[in-house]
Amino acid sequence: MGLFDMFKSDSGDKMTPHLAFTTSLIYMMSADGEMDSEEVGHLLSVLGGKDDGRGTIGVGAQNQALLDSALKYRRKNSLDTFLAEAAPLLTDAQKMCIMVNLIDSSLADGQPEPEEQQMFGKFLQAFGITEERFRPFFEVIMLKNDRSVFTNQSHPKNAPGYQVKLSM
Secondary structure (H helix, E strand, C coil): CCCCHHHHHHHCCCCCHHHHHHHHHHHHHCCCCCCCHHHHHHHHHHHCCEECCCCCEECCHHHHHHHHHHHHHHHHCCHHHHHHHHHHHCCHHHHHHHHHHHHHHHHCCCCCCHHHHHHHHHHHHHHCCCHHHHHHHHHHHHHHHCCHHHHCCCCHHHCCCCCCCCCC
């Protein structure tokens, strides 16, 4: 064993759909150069984060290993490299699940930053999903995150007779 052989294993994680899911969220969270606490909270919620009773939220050992692998991958690879490696491994359902979670993550801190919007477009393109096809999913996530309907009685969606509908 050579002196530096211990570092070789850092790049040995094989891409899997679950690793692609987690890594996708890490890319989106870091798109604007910072990871906001709301985005971290979203990531932990989708990975099954739990309060340990001391006010600290963590993930189980299996999910911690997944998160560590995703963070390691993100540090070493460009988005383009990741998308080229991950996209062929994913089913349509997995791609759509990732896309819905990416939008939810980008809205977790209020509004998607321009860098997040650009990155989202790259995911759509790499996954072969049109904006038209994704629009109904986007509208549902926007509705989920628009809590101003509770605090602003003059919100247009609170008008008498208004019905929420998905565009197709």
